[in-house]
Amino acid sequence: MSEKKPVRRRRADADRSRAAILAAAVELLDEHPDASLERIAEAANVTRQTVYAHFASRDALLNAVLAELTAETMKAIDDLDLDHGSALGNALGLIDLAWRTFEQHPILLHAGQTGTADARHDPLTERLEPLIRRGQRSGEITRDLSAPWLVTTLISLGHAAGESVAAGRLNPRTAYKSLHTTLTRILQP
Template sequence: MTNVRSTRSDALRNRDAILDAAVGCLTDDPGASMADVAKATGLTRATVYAHFPSREQLLEAVLVRTIDRSEAELAELDLEGDAVAALDRLVRRSWRIVDSFHRLLGAAEEALSNERIMAHHAEPMARVQALIERGQREGSMRRDLDAEWLTSCFSALLHAAAAELRAGRLAEADADRVVATTVRSLLTARAA
């Protein structure tokens, strides 16, 4: 029984090491290969492939892990009080998370379908939608558009900003302000 537990522990440690190395490699170079990840872990390519049979599966596992860790961080964010002020806190914190992983996100966007990427965003987007719905009930956020649509726009804006940052069309120093201002103006605009 001890050997089985030891083998499972080794496998879990290897899997974690592979995911940690993949985050580092893909953040530095979105085109990093499975061989690059194996080299960074000190494990053989065969071991990496035993855990993740394809680069696509590795990218998806990295994406899921990153979203899960980000979700744990966002769950601690205070969204009480004024809905617009809470929105600003959520946008700025969400943006910092997206910003820190924008190159990793770029690698995932190249390898995975938008549907697969968005399927992993359900919990974070539920938080955004709940805040938008609260703001709509309180009258501080626009009611002429559906909260689900506005939630999709929120996500799209953060991802578009990450793409603009990667392309060099959005300056790192301006990104936080630009993203927060754009999201706030979209969600609080009054119908004409």
């Protein structure tokens, strides 16, 4: 029996270390997208070896950060009531929430995610497509384009706006307004 307590404690310590590393990585990478693992370890108050024990590489840590931020965003989207009210308004509200996440976590603008085939988009697609279909049935959203194409378009334009901000071509506010206006025009019948 006494053998189980050290295992549990070691696991709890490992969980705390992993959480501290992820939290430090999110904060530091938002400010300094090129931050080293050493700087992240320092910010998390762990050794670099501890970081490597949890994440084999900087890319592995970056993927874990993106997965964490994706999970947080999807929870916030799930807190929206997408099944009721205006489908068009809900679709735009969902996009607004996603944009606020980009603004809150600039690492998402620098993470190099391109294209819509990224598996991180699957949960978003699973929520957007039924919403768009509902809007098409009610006449709020255009029926001239298929729901899957509209989802692809929304995600792609969101990335294009984010890339414009990351490249310094647009400021975040202008990019957001442009994105919102464009998506409204595309979705409306």
